[in-house]
Amino acid sequence: MHDPKARNAALLASPEDTEQQFYEALQQADLERLMEVWADEEDISCVHPGGPRVLGRGAIRAAFETVFMQGAIPVTPERVRRINTGDTAIHQVLERVQVQGPQGPQSAWVIATNVYLKTGYGWRLAVHHASPGTAHDIQEVVEEPSVLH
Template identity: 30%
Template sequence: MSDVDTIIAANAAFYAAFAAGDFAALAELWADEETISCIHPGWPAIIGRTAVLGSWRDILKNPARPQIVCAEPQAIVAADQARVLCIELVEGTPLATTNYFKRIDGHWRLVHHQSSPIAQFLGETDDPANPGRSVH
């Protein structure tokens, strides 16, 4: 399996663990380093393994946690670092998301997750030369 395929699979495992509410599986995907970080939509930056995993534990414990679907994942691999750019659909609302991975002892582990709202889909953006006209 190529590194790109392995990264896409690791990314899918992250979303599967979230969907299942499986904190142990989700925690296993993160690097065991104090330099990991996370930015949830609307939250300040979270740094450090205890704080990052604590944020995920709290989200997973919430019975009203949203359903999240990962769409259009694209992996970029450079040596022992990789990132997946994707769209998270959170109950239908699109979020631009980046998941950074690092190869540690032969395994790809998350070192950063960031998700933020998308103002508009590109297909819905106004053409600056012709206000009111959509660009396609």
């Protein structure tokens, strides 16, 4: 019998693969698939928009179980900024969430930071920190290069 984590390691060959699996699991309210992307480290953490810091696999699982009771999360990652250094990758993501408003479907925005670690089982999520955003957050403030080439 194969180790299920080893089976999924090929699917999580890069931080981008792990991120894709994470967001697809959110979109499908698939708790098992969602938990497969998380690292086994004791100090993994998750912060939902406006919520407390949730530490450890059991607490993260319980938090997402509660979230999924409301159904799948229609979230799409946009404008991903990546910093990759060796065995760590940090992705800053603007998340678009479809919500039902008084005038029908509308987009809500969340600003998230996802931290991935390269493990013996492939790339795994170690931190997901999401903060409420606004339509203004669609615009990015980017520092101009200080040296002209």
